[in-house]
Amino acid sequence: MTIKRRELLQRAAIGAGAAAAAGTGLTSFGPMQEVMAARAAAGFGGFKMICIVKTVNSSYWQIVFAGAKKAVADFGVQALGYQGADSEANVAGQIALLENAIVKKPDIIVFAPTVKDALDATITKAYNAGIKVILVDSAASTTNYQAFLSTDNHAGGVACGDALAAAIKAKTGSASGQVAWVSFLAGVGSLGQRDQGFLDAMKKYPNIQLVGPKGGYNANGDQTVKPVSIANDVLTKYPNLVGYFADNLYTLQGAETAWREKHVDSKKVSLVGFDSTQEEVNNLKAGTLDGNLLQDPYQMGYGGVAYGVLSALGLNTPTFLNTGAVVATPANVNTPAIQGLLLPTGKPGRQLGLK
Amino acid sequence: MASPLAEQSTPLLEARNIAKRYGSVTALESADFEVFPGEIVALIGDNGAGKSTLVKILSGAQKQDSGTMKLRGREVHFSSPRDARAAGIETVYQDLALAPDLDVASNLFLGREIVMPPPLGWFDIYNQRAMREQAAIHLKNLKVNLRSIRQTVDTLSGGQRQSVAVARAVFWGKDIVILDEPTAALGVAQSGMVLELMKRVRDNGTAVIFISHNMPHVFEVADRMIVLRRGRRVGTLYPEKDGMDQAVSLMTGAVHATEGLTL
Amino acid sequence: MADSLVPITPTGQDPPRRNEDLSAWLTARIDLVLRLGLLGILIVMAIYFAIQTLPSGGNLTSIRQSIFLSPGNLQDIGRQMAVAGVIALGETFVIITAGIDLSVGSLVGFAGVIAAQEFSGGWSTASVMASVLLMSLAIGLVNGFLIDAAKIPPFIVTLCMLGVLRGLCYLIGSGQQQTLASVGDPANFSAWIENSIFGIPNIFLVLVVLGVAAAVFLRFTKRGRYIYAVGSNRESARLSGINVRATILTVYAMSAVLAGVAGLLLLGRLTSANPNNGTSYELDAIAAAVLGGASLFGARGTIFGTFVGVVLVNTLSNGIDLMGLDAHLQQVVEGVLLVVIVWLDQWRKRRVSAG
Numbered sequence: 005m006t007i008k009r010r011e012l013l014q015r016a017a018i019g020a021g022a023a024a025a026a027g028t029g030l031t032s033f034g035p036m037q038e039v040m041a042a043r044a045a046a047g048f049g050g051f052k053m054i055c056i057v058k059t060v061n062s063s064y065w066q067i068v069f070a071g072a073k074k075a076v077a078d079f080g081v082q083a084l085g086y087q088g089a090d091s092e093a094n095v096a097g098q099i100a101l102l103e104n105a106i107v108k109k110p111d112i113i114v115f116a117p118t119v120k121d122a123l124d125a126t127i128t129k130a131y132n133a134g135i136k137v138i139l140v141d142s143a144a145s146t147t148n149y150q151a152f153l154s155t156d157n158h159a160g161g162v163a164c165g166d167a168l169a170a171a172i173k174a175k176t177g178s179a180s181g182q183v184a185w186v187s188f189l190a191g192v193g194s195l196g197q198r199d200q201g202f203l204d205a206m207k208k209y210p211n212i213q214l215v216g217p218k219g220g221y222n223a224n225g226d227q228t229v230k231p232v233s234i235a236n237d238v239l240t241k242y243p244n245l246v247g248y249f250a251d252n253l254y255t256l257q258g259a260e261t262a263w264r265e266k267h268v269d270s271k272k273v274s275l276v277g278f279d280s281t282q283e284e285v286n287n288l289k290a291g292t293l294d295g296n297l298l299q300d301p302y303q304m305g306y307g308g309v310a311y312g313v314l315s316a317l318g319l320n321t322p323t324f325l326n327t328g329a330v331v332a333t334p335a336n337v338n339t340p341a342i343q344g345l346l347l348p349t350g351k352p353g354r355q356l357g358l359k
Numbered sequence: 360m361a362s363p364l365a366e367q368s369t370p371l372l373e374a375r376n377i378a379k380r381y382g383s384v385t386a387l388e389s390a391d392f393e394v395f396p397g398e399i400v401a402l403i404g405d406n407g408a409g410k411s412t413l414v415k416i417l418s419g420a421q422k423q424d425s426g427t428m429k430l431r432g433r434e435v436h437f438s439s440p441r442d443a444r445a446a447g448i449e450t451v452y453q454d455l456a457l458a459p460d461l462d463v464a465s466n467l468f469l470g471r472e473i474v475m476p477p478p479l480g481w482f483d484i485y486n487q488r489a490m491r492e493q494a495a496i497h498l499k500n501l502k503v504n505l506r507s508i509r510q511t512v513d514t515l516s517g518g519q520r521q522s523v524a525v526a527r528a529v530f531w532g533k534d535i536v537i538l539d540e541p542t543a544a545l546g547v548a549q550s551g552m553v554l555e556l557m558k559r560v561r562d563n564g565t566a567v568i569f570i571s572h573n574m575p576h577v578f579e580v581a582d583r584m585i586v587l588r589r590g591r592r593v594g595t596l597y598p599e600k601d602g603m604d605q606a607v608s609l610m611t612g613a614v615h616a617t618e619g620l621t622l
Numbered sequence: 623m624a625d626s627l628v629p630i631t632p633t634g635q636d637p638p639r640r641n642e643d644l645s646a647w648l649t650a651r652i653d654l655v656l657r658l659g660l661l662g663i664l665i666v667m668a669i670y671f672a673i674q675t676l677p678s679g680g681n682l683t684s685i686r687q688s689i690f691l692s693p694g695n696l697q698d699i700g701r702q703m704a705v706a707g708v709i710a711l712g713e714t715f716v717i718i719t720a721g722i723d724l725s726v727g728s729l730v731g732f733a734g735v736i737a738a739q740e741f742s743g744g745w746s747t748a749s750v751m752a753s754v755l756l757m758s759l760a761i762g763l764v765n766g767f768l769i770d771a772a773k774i775p776p777f778i779v780t781l782c783m784l785g786v787l788r789g790l791c792y793l794i795g796s797g798q799q800q801t802l803a804s805v806g807d808p809a810n811f812s813a814w815i816e817n818s819i820f821g822i823p824n825i826f827l828v829l830v831v832l833g834v835a836a837a838v839f840l841r842f843t844k845r846g847r848y849i850y851a852v853g854s855n856r857e858s859a860r861l862s863g864i865n866v867r868a869t870i871l872t873v874y875a876m877s878a879v880l881a882g883v884a885g886l887l888l889l890g891r892l893t894s895a896n897p898n899n900g901t902s903y904e905l906d907a908i909a910a911a912v913l914g915g916a917s918l919f920g921a922r923g924t925i926f927g928t929f930v931g932v933v934l935v936n937t938l939s940n941g942i943d944l945m946g947l948d949a950h951l952q953q954v955v956e957g958v959l960l961v962v963i964v965w966l967d968q969w970r971k972r973r974v975s976a977g
Contacts, residue, residue, distance in 0.1 A: 061897050063798055090788075091898060217946050224949055228892065228899050229702070236698045237943035241675070241689060261892055265701065265816055266694065283801045283894060441863070456861040458854035460921035461847075469851060470863035472844050483843040 033078070033310055040079045040313065050082040051111040051316045053309060056101050058118045058142070060088040063281050064253060064301050065116070068140065071305025072114060079313050084110055093189060093225035095122050102126045106133055112312030114305070116141040120193040124148075136315035140304040143193040150315040153307045153325045155299040157194045160329035161201020161251070164276045167295035167331045168247045169209050171274035180211030181246030184238045186221040186231065186259070188252040198251045198278060198297075215242055223255055231258020232265075239266050250277035256296075260287055270294075280332065285346055288337040296332040298345040303327040369432050371396045371566050372417065372448070372535055377426035378590075379412050386412040388590035389426070394535065399557060399567040401577045404587035405610050410570045411539070413587065417568070418450040418537050419443030449532025453539050455524040459513035463505060464494040466512055467527050501526050501559055518549025522556050529560050536560060538569040542576050554580050574603050586610055593617070660913060660927070663959070664934045671941035690944055693821060700826035701891070703936040705730070706906050707829045707929065708884040711836045712877030713907040714928045718840075719853040719873050720920025721776035725765065726881035726907060728787035729758060730900030733885025735791050738800040738895035741808040750811075754882050761787070762878025766871035784904070791897035801894040808893075815890030825887050832880065837925035849873060853920030909960055910935055917967045934959075 044050065055072050057065040069086045076083045085105070089097030098118045103126055105113055113135050117123040124146040130137050131148035139152040169179040183206070187199050199220060206212055216238065223230045231250070235258050239245060250256040256277030262268075263275060276295035277284075287293035304327050311321045332342045370393035379387040387409045394400045402410045415421040417428070419437030428435050430446055437443045440450070457466050464487070465472075472485040473493075495508045503522045505515065512520060521541055528536045541557070542550040550573075557580050561567050571577050577584060578598045586594040586609045593616035594609045608614040668690070675689040689695060709726050716723045733754045740750045761783065768779045802808035817824050840846040851859040852869045860866045884903075889895055914931035916923025935956060942952050 061792060066796075066798060090792075091901070217948070221943075222949055227896065227901075228888070229705070230949075232892070233698070233702050233939060234943060236702075237695075237940060240692065240695045240698060241944050241946075257892070257894070264893075265698075265891075281799060281801060281894075286801075286804055440861075452861065454857070456855075456858040458851045458858050458862075458921070460854035461850060465847065465851075469859070472847065474844065482838075483845060485842070485844050485847065 036310070036313065037078055039317070044080045048080075050080040051313055052082045052084055052109075053112040053114065053312060054084045054105040054108065054110045055086045055114040055305070055308070056098065056105060057086075057088040057116045057140075058092045058098065059090060059094070060086075061090065062092070062253070064279055064299075067301040068116070068305040068308075071302035071307075072309050073305075074302075075306040075309035075313075079310065081112070081309060081313065084108055089118070091225070091227065092118060092192075095119055099123060099126055102130065106130050106135065109133075110135060111316045112136045112138065112309070114138045114140060114308035114312055116304075117144045117193070118142070119191050120196075121145050121191075136312050138308045138312045138315070140308045141194060141299075141301070143197075151311040151321045151323060151325065153304050153311065153327055154194070155329045156326045157197035157329075158201040158204075159326075160278065160297050160299070161198035161203075162205040163201075163329060163331045164198070164249055164278070164295060164297050165202045165205025166208075167333065168249055168274055168276040169205070169212065171276070171294035171333075172212070172246050175271055175274065176246060178211065179209040180213075182213050182215045182242050182244055183247040183249070184216045184221065184242060184245060185214070185249040186223060186234055186238075186251070186255045187219075188223050188231075188255045189225045190219075190222060195251050202249050202251070212247070215245075223258070227254045229258075231255045232261045233258075235259040235262030236266060239268065245273055247274045247276070250275075252277075253279035253281065257281075257283065260284075260293065263292055268292075276331075280346055285337065288332055288334050291334050294333065298330050298332050298342070300327040300329075300345060370394060370429075371431060373429045373432075374413070374417065374423075375427050375429075377413065377416060377423045377428075379409075379416065379421065379424050385590055387416075387423075390587060390590065391592050392417070392585060394566045394568055396534075396566050397561060397564050398582040399561045399569070399580050401581035401584045402568060402570045402587065403572075403574075403577060403584055403606060403610060407589075408587040408610070409590045410587055414450070414537055414539060414568070414570060417443075418448060420450075444532065447532055447534035448537065449528035449535070450537040451521075451524045451528045451539065451541065453543065455520060457512045457520060457524055460511055462509050462511050463498075463515075463523055464491040464508050466523060467494045467497070467530060469527075471531070497530050498523075498526055500563075501529065501556055503556060516549060517545050518552040521545065521549070521553045525553065525556055525560065529563075529565055533565060535566045535568065538567065540570055540572070542571065542573055550576060574606065577606075578603060588612055588616070591616070660915070660930050660934065660963075664930060664937065667934070667937060667941065671937070671944065674941075675944050690941060695940065695944070697818065697821065697823055697826075699933075699936050699940050701823045702940065703932050704823070704825040704829045705884045705888045705891070706903065706910065706936070707932040708832055708880050708887065709903055710907040710910040710928050710932050711833055711925060712880035713904070714911045714914075714916055714923050714925060715836070715840070715849060715873040716776070716877045717908070717911050717916045717918060718849050718920060718923050719870065720856075720918070721769065721853075721870070721873070722780060722908065722918070723765065723874060723877045724777065724780040724904050725761070725783035725787060726877060726884075727900040727903035727905075728784045728791065729761060729878055729881040730885040730888060730903055731791045731895075731897060732787040732900075733758060733882045734889040734895035734899050735794050735800065735897055737886055737889050738802060739795060741802055741811075742800065745807075747807045747811045750807075751886060754886060755879055758878045758882025758885075759875055762875035763871055765878065766874035769874065770867045770870040788897075788901075791899075795895075795897065799894055799896045802889070812890040812893045815887060825891065828883070828887065832883070833925055833929055836876075840925055845869070845872065850921050853922075906935070909956065912967075913956075913959060913963055915963075917971070918964075919967075919971055922967075 055069065057068055059065060065088055087101050089101065095118050106129060113130055115137060117139065120143060124144055127137060127144055128146055128148045137149040139149050141154050143152065172181060173179045185202060187195055189195060206214060221234045223234060231254055239262060248259055250259050259275055259277065260283065270292045274294040278297040280296050280298060284293055284296050288296055307325060307327065314321050330345060332346065336342050372394050374392040377387050377390045390409060390413055392413060402413065404410050416423045419440045419442050435446060458469060468490045473489045474480045475484045475486045491508050498505065503526055505519060512523065525538065541553050545553065554576060557567055581598055584596040584606060585592060586596065586606065588610060596606055671690040672685055672688040676684065677687055713723055713726060736757065737750050737754050740753065765779055765783055768774050769776050802812055815825050840849065848859065848864045848869050851864055852866055856866060888899060910931035911923060911928045913934060914927030916928065938955060939952050942949060
């Protein structure tokens with residue numbers, strides 16, 4: 005390796021490490037791009053990478069792919085596939101995809117485990133086979149990976165809780181009243197952390213009374229109608245409800261449908277939830293949605309591949325990178341920073357990193 | 360029992376020199392058949408004699424390779440069972456062709472339901488009351504005893520089912536009814552019910568043709584017996600004067616054929 | 623001469639004993655018993671939920687104030703059961719012919735995806751509906767043709783169609799969720815579906831109208847009778863001059879068209895088409911029909927019975943939510959009910975063939 009190249013790589017590693025330490029965005033991949041360009045000129049075909057997410061049937065994961073594809077282009081990576089199971093509840097399907105990926109002997113696997121434990125054995129298998137494993141979005145129980153990029157889901161849950169309390173206070177004068185919450189599926193790492201963050205935030209508001217079953221309502225993995233019926237039934241049972249929290253896109257959209265069906269008065273009831281599509285943007289602007297937690301799936305995709313390349317080059321990477329979580333509200337929905345996060349693939353020249 | 364009607368000149372249904380080959384197998388070489396109104400004719404013969412084939416041709420399910428058929432003296436050609444049915448010939452197959460989950464009246468009218476008059480009739484709404492009434496009358500005339508006309512066929516005994524199938528055939532085919540092994544699956548008492556029904560049908564003026572292996576049953580109801588052997592008609596017997604041993608001998612060829620020696 | 627050793631009575635059998643008579647009467651009326659039994663279970667369940675959801679301090683006399691019986695909640699149940707109910711109608715026809723249609727769930731999703739694409743392409747509501755229904759009709763005819771002409775078992779044909787349609791859902795629109803525009807025809811379409819007349823949700827009215835039409839057709843018309851005949855004994859039906867092919871094509875076409883209608887209803891309700899929509903709806907439809915008295919052996923079942931089955935399932939789900947119980951309880955109760963009813967059906971079939 006020439007001295008120039010080593011310097012470039014060291015700068016890239018420092019840059020990435022500094023970004024990680026700051027806990028915000030990923031910047032300073034410029035030097036690494038130069039290194040990879042040089043290698044390409046020298047005839048190197050690019051590291052082979054497979055990206056496996058929870059499911060391809062969701063705009064969230066499609067954005068992850070979009071970020072990954074940008075990194076693939078920037079670093080001259082050879083992408084062998086962008087895959088996912090047919091639903092976020094299909095654990096066996098994901099295990100099969102990962103095992104098939106290992107057989108293809110890629111250099112890098114960017115992977116979002118569907119559940120916390122069941123994928124550990126296969127992840128370890130990939131790790132032991134010398135593949136650089138980068139986890140995104142959801143945690144696994146094993147430590148056999150190079151880096152983990154994710155929203156700090158706990159912090160995100162806290163942010164949602166605070167946003168909900170703030171909305172309730174703005175509408176009713178004080179942070180008090182009945183609040184219900186729903187989780188999409190039990191046993192999922194990211195969802196569990198969000199729920200815990202939300203509950204921890206609620207402890208700060210003693211006059212808020214959490215109603216419903218002890219562990220919250222549960223949609224059991226149903227992506228379409230159960231979230232709607234749960235929200236409807238909650239509204240029926242608790243006519244004085246002031247707030248509702250949904251821990252992922254499907255449960256949030258179910259609540260939005262119920263809000264519409266029952267003509268909920270948004271001046272009295274507040275709604276906060278994770279992840280966004282065009283529908284959530286519309287509802288934020290219309291005021292029927294009070295808080296929308298935006299993750300940065302574009303960063304996860306881009307950073308996942310970038311960290312994979314760093315690892316494959318033999319450099320150390322930070323074990324955890326917080327890709328950031330921001331609550332969009334009706335007040336800030338039109339600001340550029342939020343817009344960039346809301347619809348990242350719709351904005352050309354998407355800025356990586358958010359200060 | 361009716362007296363032999365061989366004196367009557369014109370048979371109701373007549374078939375001459377019927378031949379049928381399936382590939383290299385000759386089912387019928389040259390068979391003759393006739394039946395007169397108001398008589399029961401049994402078609403008997405050993406396995407492979409050609410009884411089933413002949414009956415399929417008479418009922419329109421198969422077409423003969425050569426030979427003629429005449430109905431009331433006029434030549435006819437059946438290209439499908441529908442043609443035979445239109446000509447007044449109804450057939451009851453071994454599996455009865457009943458719908459077990461539907462009731463007796465529905466089965467009687469299956470495929471030929473009475474439709475309500477307009478405007479309900481425009482939507483093909485059927486007239487259940489009329490069908491049940493007619494079915495009840497018809498079965499009563501034939502002395503077929505059921506607990507209720509609303510019973511589903513699968514709750515009937517074997518003999519009752521056969522009777523319903525025969526009654527259906529008689530209802531639509533006023534002239535000729537063909538029965539394929541009507542008592543084969545039945546016990547003694549149930550067979551008796553069916554045989555009595557056959558006699559009543561005959562007494563009403565319908566001609567009955569039936570295939571059977573059961574010699575005692577044949578001798579009990581048949582007015583005439585046509586014996587087939589190896590695709591040819593080898594004899595005509597009359598239960599009044601001929602005995603079972605003669606029938607069996609003709610069927611097995613122990614005795615020379617008394618008919619069909621000339622082509 | 624005839625063997626007359628055994629006296630032959632006119633009925634050809636000994637007079638039946640009293641016990642046999644009663645049980646035969648019962649067997650013949652087992653579907654009536656089942657249907658009434660199911661209705662009975664439903665009524666008991668409704669009363670139980672009504673009592674359990676009384677506001678504190680209430681008793682039986684104030685049952686009208688029970689949350690379960692509140693108009694808002696009954697409307698919710700009506701809306702909840704509409705989509706599943708419409709599909710179950712079509713499935714009933716198919717099951718009566720001793721067939722099965724596993725493709726309806728995928729067709730619901732497919733119809734929604736196609737409709738959403740067409741709406742976003744500027745098609746009018748009328749042309750979207752017409753095209754979706756025509757397409758569903760074509761799919762149903764293909765199913766029916768393969769089953770009757772090619773003699774492939776219904777399970778296989780519709781299972782393959784399930785896969786084909788689901789795959790097409792993902793391919794069209796590249797796996798993205800498609801939200802309906804909030805103005806113009808699509809907005810009017812979903813507004814109508816979400817609306818109510820005299821307090822009855824429109825979506826529920828659609829179910830009732832279709833249900834009544836289906837019931838009249840099945841019970842009172844010739845061709846409805848033929849459906850039972852074909853299910854009872856296909857060969858007998860054919861020999862009786864019934865056009866078996868037309869009957870088979872009709873039931874699969876109706877099943878598919880009704881699934882298309884259900885897909886449009888679901889789209890209007892959720893205002894977005896997710897390629898995942900409708901997954902496993904066919905199982906719910908079959909369960910509802912079987913609960914309602916349809917036999918997988920064929921020739922048994924009624925529209926009313928299926929309707930009761932659908933109401934039962936949705937009431938159970940709603941009551942469990944209102945009582946704050948674990949949602950999994952619903953699956954257990956449904957499973958037990960199904961086993962009991964199928965066992966009774968098997969018992970009936972055995973008794974009858976022995977008779």
